[in-house]
Amino acid sequence: MTGLFPRRRDVSEIVRILRVRHGERKKKGGVVMEITREAAWNLLTEYNQGEFHLRHGKTVGGVMKWFAETLGYGDEADFWEIVGILHDLDFEQFPEQHCIKLQEILRSRGAEERLIHATASHGWQLTVTIAPEHEMEKVLYAVDELTGLIGAVALMRPSKSVCDLEVKTVKKKWKDKKFAAGCSREVIGRGAELLGWELDDLIEKTIFAMRSCENKS
Numbered sequence: 001m002t003g004l005f006p007r008r009r010d011v012s013e014i015v016r017i018l019r020v021r022h023g024e025r026k027k028k029g030g031v032v033m034e035i036t037r038e039a040a041w042n043l044l045t046e047y048n049q050g051e052f053h054l055r056h057g058k059t060v061g062g063v064m065k066w067f068a069e070t071l072g073y074g075d076e077a078d079f080w081e082i083v084g085i086l087h088d089l090d091f092e093q094f095p096e097q098h099c100i101k102l103q104e105i106l107r108s109r110g111a112e113e114r115l116i117h118a119t120a121s122h123g124w125q126l127t128v129t130i131a132p133e134h135e136m137e138k139v140l141y142a143v144d145e146l147t148g149l150i151g152a153v154a155l156m157r158p159s160k161s162v163c164d165l166e167v168k169t170v171k172k173k174w175k176d177k178k179f180a181a182g183c184s185r186e187v188i189g190r191g192a193e194l195l196g197w198e199l200d201d202l203i204e205k206t207i208f209a210m211r212s213c214e215n216k217s
């Protein structure tokens, strides 16, 4: 009769397999959720109502996905996008605790530590001491403010689009410190340094990345 019923050890193995199939991974002390893109978006909308924040999350998510595919991390593209979608999760409600509250929220939802590290590291030298280490984290750090600047420059153009935007136009506005003053040139420059890229190269790549996801839902 024993052959008809799985042994206790087999039951726990079945539960482990089912958890993996459902996007969960067993970890010492609890179950770690691998958040899907849909779940990431739902979480963002749970904490953010402002159109600007939602659009920014979507843009940075799309840009991150493009960079993943371009830099040879195609199999991680969804994860890079999720990092982009969630990176400012706490900013609308907790601007004073930006990247700190974020860790708390994600941890309470069972998010995996690499997602928490990746998103929180873009607040390096601002609100947290978690430095960008992985190339993905350095890209996020560099493009976060830059997408804001490029988006603002694009809106000044007749097309209101990045499709016909050139690096030199962005560089012109870069020098005008009063233009989109909230987009820190210092942080963007530090991001380029972290990546070991020339600023022009970073700007060009980010324009291409923004073209890939402009008007995408």
Ligand SMILES: [Fe+2]
Residues within 6 Å of the ligand: 056, 060, 087, 088, 144, 145
């Ligand atoms: Fe951001």
